[in-house]
Amino acid sequence: MPLAGGPGRRVSRRHLLGTGLALGATGLLAACGSTQPGVSIQPSGNPQPGGTLRVGLTGGGAADTVDAHTPVGTTDIARVINLYETLLYWDDDYTIQPRLATSVTPSEDAMTWTAQLRPGVRFHDGRPMTAEDVVASFERITNPDDPKAGASSLSMLDETVAVDELTVQFRLSTPSAIFDDALAQYMNTIVPADYDPENPIGTGPFKVDSFTPGQQSVFTRNEHYWQDGEPYLDELVILNFDDEDALVNALLSTQVDAIGQIPLALIEVLQTDPRISILNSETGAWLPFTMRVDRPPYDDNRVREAFRLVIDREQMVEQVYSGHGVVGNDLYAPFDPGYPDHLPQRSQDIERARQLLAEAGYPDGLEVELVTAPIQSGAVEAAQVFAQQAAAAGITVNIRRVDATTFFGEDYLHWDFAQDFWYTRNFISQAAQGSLPEAPFNETRWDHPEFNDLVARAREALDEDERDALIAQAMEIEYHEGGYIVWGFSNQADAYQNYVAGLVPNRTGLSLSGYEFRRVWLGEEAR
Structure with a gap:
């Protein structure tokens, strides 16, 4: 099965979009609040089979993959979850x-x-x-x-x-x-013994019809799927968009049926459109700033602490997430039973930040580069707010904005000061992904012997209370010395046409009910 297929292909009765739909910001929300012809009614009753669901996502690029075991960006993850399955x-x-x-x-x-x-x-x-x-x-x-x-x-x-x-x-x-x-991790899926990523075979509810990296993926219903009646859709199409403006415009013009990761600032505005529904999920997803602890000036923990103290977290949540989130305390895994609630909540302290910088040899402040990209809703905005807040402590932040393809390219995991995004995980599995020396995404180069030992002991602890205590100790070390700035946890907001049914809130942080499109079905007008 060739993994090729260009944009512009007709699916069912509706025309698909190719890569980089550039409708632009002009008139982005022109449809909202105006008279809408043919306002759809949310379907009710039992799920009905048939139709094509067109899903718009940002964050894809030339490095996109359908390999079951190497997902990186949002579109990769969406594909993996629908083509393959875990135990x-x-x-x-x-x-x-x-x-x-x-x-x-x-x-x-x-x-x-x-x-x-x-x-x-x-x-x-x-x-x-x-x-x-x-x-x-x-x-x-x-x-x-x-x-x-x-x-x-x-x-x-x-x-x-x-x-x-x-x-x-x-x-x-x-x-x-x-x-x-x-x-249970989405990247640990089951494939045939003779698996070839160029001919991606899985057990998932959909199978590949065509795949064009950075543009679109067209999947068809798996007639062998084991779960009775599912999936309801005949086809699933995942479309890549270069930016959020084009993504939202595609929804408003009914060129897609659902979009993931809408800017949280647009929730109230989009809700005024009677054709559109919002899916707003509380999650443990986080959008950290990443400091490489092996590179100056971040190899000095006093600098890292100063950077954590320049942030007004409440303002960050309000401005970046429009209040649709909660303040973080530089620790991930807020749903983990071992999460150390006893640690003081960090708050902005400009005077202390200046003092720490002076002690580290920067009495007149310092100048740094922050690499950002539209890798997740709010990422670029968070970089801009951080730069404004850090200036009060004498830190000049030069923002280097790149596209998502460049960000996840050959320099990914090598930026001195950058950002990333992570979905909900418990502590030990998250540490294994990003905070241990052998972790595949150790973007901060964190390698702390005591922390490593505590994680290893926690992983082996059969007694839950003992395990939680070890986790709390490890998290406390990372709280004081780590290379992450975890300033908040965002709600996951998605939007879809009213004729789309089966989407429910999901705490994983993955868009559109965790990309579980096997459960989605369409009202009569869309089928």
Whole structure:
């Protein structure tokens, strides 16, 4: 199956958009508040099959992929979730639930986890999924010569063994009380033993029809899907947009049916359009500033602390998220049971920031470059607000704005001072992704021996209270010395035409109900 296909293809009865729809900011919200012909009515009753859902997202580029195990940007993640599936998954309330496994249970010493696979699951080409496919999938993810995105969360995995056709054992090198967390991560999906990313076969509700990086992906219904009745859609189309203006304009002109990550400042405005519905979800998603602790001036913790103290967090949440979020305290994983609520809430302290900079050898302030890009709604705005706030402490912030493709290009993870975005995770799985020396996205170059030891011990702790205490200690170290500035947690806001049904709030931080488009269906006018 060739992974090619240009824009302008007709899907069902509606014309798709190609890359970079540049409607511009002029007249962005002209439709809002005006008389709207043919206002749609939200569908009710049982889900109805048929139709094409056109989803608009920003953040894609030439590096886009359909590889099951290497998603990076938002469009990659949306594709992975709809083409492939994990043994377990995080539901809308951020609770682990079964997916391709009906159960995953640990041994008493948590050295062996046994997964019972769901019978009757077939890949897109009709072949049955077996234990051998699961073994091959995890061997591909953890291949030491070419580790994939989820490898760090599986660092304790020593061997994956097919016990029988529908039973798999995960044998670990060290005990892990939270191994099920790793199995629920969207990048640890199951693929056939002979998987080829150029011919992407999975068990997901949709299969690839065409894929053009940075432009659009066209998926069709998987007729072999194991979940009765799902997906309801005949086709799913994911369209890339260069900026938020073009994205919102496409929704208002009914050229797409749903868009992810709308600017939070537009929630109230878009709600005035009777054709449009807003999906507003509280999440643990965060948009940090990242300081490389191995590079000056950020290798001096006094500078890092000063940068954390120049931020007015309430103002940041209000201006960047339009109040649709909560203040952060330089720690991720706010839903983790071990989150240390006892730590003082940081607030702006310009005088103390100036004092710390002087102690670090910058009595007259300093000048830095901050790399930003429209990688997530609010990213560029957050950089601008930070620059304004930091000026009060004598910090001159030169903003270097690049496009998303450049940001995630060869210099990604090498910027001295930049930004990133992360979705909801619990602490240990997030640390494995970004805060340990072997983490694939250790953008701050954080490597603290005591922190590393605490995380390792927490991962092995079978007693929940003991594990939570170890997590709290590790988080306290990162609070005082880490390279992240976690100033807030955003709500996830998306928008869709009223004729779209099946979207519900979701705490994962992923757009549009965690990209679970298998549950979406369309009213009669759209089918």
